Amino acid sequence: MEFIYTETTNYPALLVPEAPAAEKVVGITTTVPIEIIFAAGLVPVDLNNIFITDDDPSWLVEKAESTGLPRNNCAWIKGIFSATKKLGIKKVIGVIEGDCSNTYALMEVLGSEGIEVIPFKYPYGRDRRLLLLQLEALAQALGTTMDRAEGVKKELNRIRGLVHEIDRLTHEEGKVTGEENHIWNVSCSDMMGNPVLFEQKARAFLEEARERPPIPHKVRLGFIGVPPICGGIYSLLEELGVHVAFNEIQRQFSMPYPTNDLVEQYLLYTYPYDIEGRMRDIKEEVKRRHIHGLIHYIQSFCFRNIYDTLFRKGLGLPMLTLECDRPGGVDGQMRTRIEAFVEMLRKNIV
Numbered sequence: 557m558e559f560i561y562t563e564t565t566n567y568p569a570l571l572v573p574e575a576p577a578a579e580k581v582v583g584i585t586t587t588v589p590i591e592i593i594f595a596a597g598l599v600p601v602d603l604n605n606i607f608i609t610d611d612d613p614s615w616l617v618e619k620a621e622s623t624g625l626p627r628n629n630c631a632w633i634k635g636i637f638s639a640t641k642k643l644g645i646k647k648v649i650g651v652i653e654g655d656c657s658n659t660y661a662l663m664e665v666l667g668s669e670g671i672e673v674i675p676f677k678y679p680y681g682r683d684r685r686l687l688l689l690q691l692e693a694l695a696q697a698l699g700t701t702m703d704r705a706e707g708v709k710k711e712l713n714r715i716r717g718l719v720h721e722i723d724r725l726t727h728e729e730g731k732v733t734g735e736e737n738h739i740w741n742v743s744c745s746d747m748m749g750n751p752v753l754f755e756q757k758a759r760a761f762l763e764e765a766r767e768r769p770p771i772p773h774k775v776r777l778g779f780i781g782v783p784p785i786c787g788g789i790y791s792l793l794e795e796l797g798v799h800v801a802f803n804e805i806q807r808q809f810s811m812p813y814p815t816n817d818l819v820e821q822y823l824l825y826t827y828p829y830d831i832e833g834r835m836r837d838i839k840e841e842v843k844r845r846h847i848h849g850l851i852h853y854i855q856s857f858c859f860r861n862i863y864d865t866l867f868r869k870g871l872g873l874p875m876l877t878l879e880c881d882r883p884g885g886v887d888g889q890m891r892t893r894i895e896a897f898v899e900m901l902r903k904n905i906v
């Protein structure tokens with residue numbers, strides 16, 4: 557099993573030095589309660605991260621298409637499919653409610669190829685009782701208990717606290733770039749499959765970042781929506797003197813609110829539930845972080861794109877919507893739109 561996150565031009569990523577034994581690996585397609593996976597002695601691997609940090613993520617998308625997945629479907633789904641096959645993953649947790657309707661079908665495709673699929677749901681309406689049942693069912697399917705998972709939560713709380721500090725250094729002290737913030741937050745989904753190593757790396761990063769001078773900037777942007785599939789947006793913004801001080805969904809992967817147990821933690825996690833919860837969180841953070849404008853990233857063929865209209869109506873802040881289909885860089889048209897947006901914000905800042 558090849559399992560190493562690498563530095564790529566598409567996305568710089570954190571490194572995972574060792575390949576876990578294949579039978580220990582559980583592929584995940586989005587943030588799920590990793591406390592339960594670790595409590596079972598297993599290793600979560602976020603297939604999104606494997607896909608996007610591959611040497612050639614576009615090839616993984618094409619490979620999925622060549623096996624029959626439609627061209628007019630989300631490229632993340634196709635990348636996840638190919639990453640699962642490439643790594644020879646035997647077990648995948650699929651979130652079949654609260655994440656993505658495409659995942660439902662993807663799980664059936666993976667199941668048809670002999671991969672064990674364990675379903676998990678974030679219940680509609682944030683139903684506490686139903687979520688507890690889901691957590692218990694997952695614990696049972698993986699051969700562990702909720703008590704053990706709650707113990708793991710305490711350990712992970714400490715490690716997540718380091719990522720919250722990285723986030724604070726981003727928006728309060730301006731010592732961490734928007735892209736670094738993005739990477740640390742998205743990496744919370746699986747903690748590189750190795751929380752001990754993740755903690756060491758986070759501590760080392762914090763030590764280095766605290767010594768930096770603040771990043772000079774005039775414009776402060778927030779990034780909302782699913783993590784972008786195309787690279788280069790953050791570096792272009794930096795080049796334009798913009799500080800990305802808020803990564804909405806990525807921050808959610810770090811479980812940013814203090815909670816007493818797993819049910820509470822995964823009820824407060826905004827991403828899988830209604831838009832109202834996300835909107836509340838965005839409004840609070842925009843205020844706290846002194847954000848001048850927002851970039852709403854939308855993924856081609858994603859049902860979440862419909863929310864763009866609600867964000868425009870409800871957030872009351874200048875917003876640029878950017879859409880990408882496949883892995884790659886920022887094209888000329890996107891660059892021009894970003895530059896014009898930043899220029900408009902700059903002129904409006906007194």
Ligand code: SF4
Nearest residue numbers: 630632656782855858
């Ligand atoms: S971007 Fe949208 S369609 Fe694609 S996997 Fe994520 S939720 Fe699903």
